Amino acid sequence: MLEQLAIKTALSVIMVAFVMSIAGLLTWVERKQSAVMQDRVGANRASIFGFRILGLFHPIADVIKMVMKEDFTPSGAQRFLFTLAPVVSVTFAIAAVAAIPFGPELQAFGRTISLQVAQLDIGLLYIFAMMSLGVYGVILAGISSNNNYAFLGGLRGASQMLSYEITLGVAILGAVMVYSTLDLQGMVMAQGKHLWGLIPMWGIIVQPVGALLFMTAALAETKRIPFDLPEGESEIVGYFVEYSGMKFGMFFMTDFIETILVAMIMTTVFFGGWQVPWLFADGIHWPWGGVVAMSHGVVVGLQVLSFVFKVVAFIWFFMIIRWTLPRFRYDQLMRLGWKYMFPVSLANIVITGLVLVLIG
Amino acid sequence: MPAKTVTVQRPELNFWEKIYLPEIFRGLWITASKFWRNIFVHTAHRLGLMKSVEAAVTIQYPEEMRPTSPRLRTRHRLTQREDGSPRCVSCMMCETVCPAHCIYIVAGEHPDPNVEKAPKSFVLDLGKCVYCGFCVEACPEDAIRMDTQIHTIAAYSREEMILDMQELLNPSPGGMPQKTFYGKKS
Numbered sequence: 149m150l151e152q153l154a155i156k157t158a159l160s161v162i163m164v165a166f167v168m169s170i171a172g173l174l175t176w177v178e179r180k181q182s183a184v185m186q187d188r189v190g191a192n193r194a195s196i197f198g199f200r201i202l203g204l205f206h207p208i209a210d211v212i213k214m215v216m217k218e219d220f221t222p223s224g225a226q227r228f229l230f231t232l233a234p235v236v237s238v239t240f241a242i243a244a245v246a247a248i249p250f251g252p253e254l255q256a257f258g259r260t261i262s263l264q265v266a267q268l269d270i271g272l273l274y275i276f277a278m279m280s281l282g283v284y285g286v287i288l289a290g291i292s293s294n295n296n297y298a299f300l301g302g303l304r305g306a307s308q309m310l311s312y313e314i315t316l317g318v319a320i321l322g323a324v325m326v327y328s329t330l331d332l333q334g335m336v337m338a339q340g341k342h343l344w345g346l347i348p349m350w351g352i353i354v355q356p357v358g359a360l361l362f363m364t365a366a367l368a369e370t371k372r373i374p375f376d377l378p379e380g381e382s383e384i385v386g387y388f389v390e391y392s393g394m395k396f397g398m399f400f401m402t403d404f405i406e407t408i409l410v411a412m413i414m415t416t417v418f419f420g421g422w423q424v425p426w427l428f429a430d431g432i433h434w435p436w437g438g439v440v441a442m443s444h445g446v447v448v449g450l451q452v453l454s455f456v457f458k459v460v461a462f463i464w465f466f467m468i469i470r471w472t473l474p475r476f477r478y479d480q481l482m483r484l485g486w487k488y489m490f491p492v493s494l495a496n497i498v499i500t501g502l503v504l505v506l507i508g
Numbered sequence: 509m510p511a512k513t514v515t516v517q518r519p520e521l522n523f524w525e526k527i528y529l530p531e532i533f534r535g536l537w538i539t540a541s542k543f544w545r546n547i548f549v550h551t552a553h554r555l556g557l558m559k560s561v562e563a564a565v566t567i568q569y570p571e572e573m574r575p576t577s578p579r580l581r582t583r584h585r586l587t588q589r590e591d592g593s594p595r596c597v598s599c600m601m602c603e604t605v606c607p608a609h610c611i612y613i614v615a616g617e618h619p620d621p622n623v624e625k626a627p628k629s630f631v632l633d634l635g636k637c638v639y640c641g642f643c644v645e646a647c648p649e650d651a652i653r654m655d656t657q658i659h660t661i662a663a664y665s666r667e668e669m670i671l672d673m674q675e676l677l678n679p680s681p682g683g684m685p686q687k688t689f690y691g692k693k694s
Contacts (some may be wrong), residue, residue, distance in 0.1 A: 184546045189566040472539040
């Protein structure tokens with residue numbers, strides 16, 4: 149019992165450390181990547197004893213600034229809810245990561261350790277529940293700030309996230325039907341098969357439309373450009389107008405943590421999770437014959453690395469999207485969500501069901 | 509005259525443009541290819557290769573300066589004779605022509621009997637100067653020039669914007685003489 153507790157604690161510490169360090173780095177990645185895309189150099193001035201190392205000290209400088217800044221509560225704000233809102237946002241964003249499997253079952257010290265913080269049979273539903281609860285942070289911030297712009301931002305955030313939540317859930321149902329499980333570890337296991345022994349049976353191969361719809365809806369859930377209507381920094385500044393200091397920092401972190409979360413879900417459900425093509429428990433089986441035998445530790449290590457690599461690649465892709473596309477107008481956003489994406493996701497389910505029945 | 513009506517033909521979006529996706533991927537392709545190209549060139553620069561290819565158009569300001577044209581009117585200086593004294597003969601041409609009244613000259617005797625006068629003090633208030641260059645054009649002795657290429661002119665008070673003859677003869681390399689900080693002597 150105590151050992152179980154220790155293992156779970158260690159796993160959750162690893163996961164939280166991974167997510168938080170990547171989220172901290174993302175402030176730097178966002179600046180640098182956008183700079184490189186736009187023929188600029190990017191932030192490179194923060195230095196310690198003259199060392200700049202590509203501006204990697206900027207996240208540290210940011211944190212110091214955030215903590216030292218005055219934590220201001222506007223008059224007329226509901227102090228309790230005002231303080232609660234950023235905490236709610238960031239807590240549920242981090243909590244959702246618990247259900248993500250970042251590796252297969254590891255055989256070590258005479259026991260089997262599943263590399264996943266929470267082994268839930270309904271892992272997918274748990275993640276959706278946590279992502280939905282994240283809306284509360286936005287709404288509470290909007291209501292409690294006693295500011296009309298924050299209120300508008302909260303309203304926009306609520307309607308946008310509720311609209312896209314439906315597509316989010318329906319789009320992924322196709323994948324659930326194919327794998328016939330809600331357990332994320334089970335989903336990744338099911339993606340270990342290969343079509344004709346050659347093409348890995350990842351979710352993107354069997355559910356391309358579902359993957360595209362899910363990615364779009366999930367990007368809308370992260371509230372970043374091109375779906376940053378709750379923020380709308382050029383017009384209403386958004387639900388966190390009145391926040392300063394670390395409270396604002398927490399909202400800022402929430403966006404990045406949600407980006408990581410979406411990258412992780414995309415990887416897990418549609419891009420084979422920790423699976424490496426042609427890598428089985430005993431080594432690599434090349435499709436043209438021949439086996440490269442590997443020990444258990446090497447295989448698990450490769451698979452965890454593949455998970456990290458896929459997540460980082462997705463984060464890079466989301467950053468490219470964020471720095472390329474302009475923002476949707478509010479009516480365009482609603483039209484896209486309700487009139488295009490929702491019907492297409494329903495059709496996706498029907499067609500998936502038909503194909504599954506025909507294949508048997 | 510009757511108003512002319514111009515009908516603007518707005519281009520209709522075709523099907524592929526309406527579903528956004530191909531256009532989105534075209535845009536992503538442009539930015540992503542730019543990203544990989546620049547990352548490649550940045551890496552090559554770190555290794556000391558491909559120095560002739562630019563990866564960023566940024567000018568790293570305090571270390572790198574944008575090249576200025578030699579005819580650009582920048583901060584003034586007084587030219588010197590061979591012995592180091594100012595060439596200025598206090599003819600008051602520049603003070604008279606100056607539209608902003610920012611030059612103040614006090615004339616005095618010059619020890620050399622061949623030179624009629626020399627400035628006792630030559631004060632120029634940069635806070636008033638409009639950089640028109642009339643003083644340079646008016647000067648018969650080529651005594652004042654605006655060719656120092658100094659355009660980083662900033663000070664903490666109005667008094668610091670006033671340059672004396674010593675400063676005008678030997679311009680500070682930093683652009684402005686740093687005398688005080690927030691009004692306090694440093």
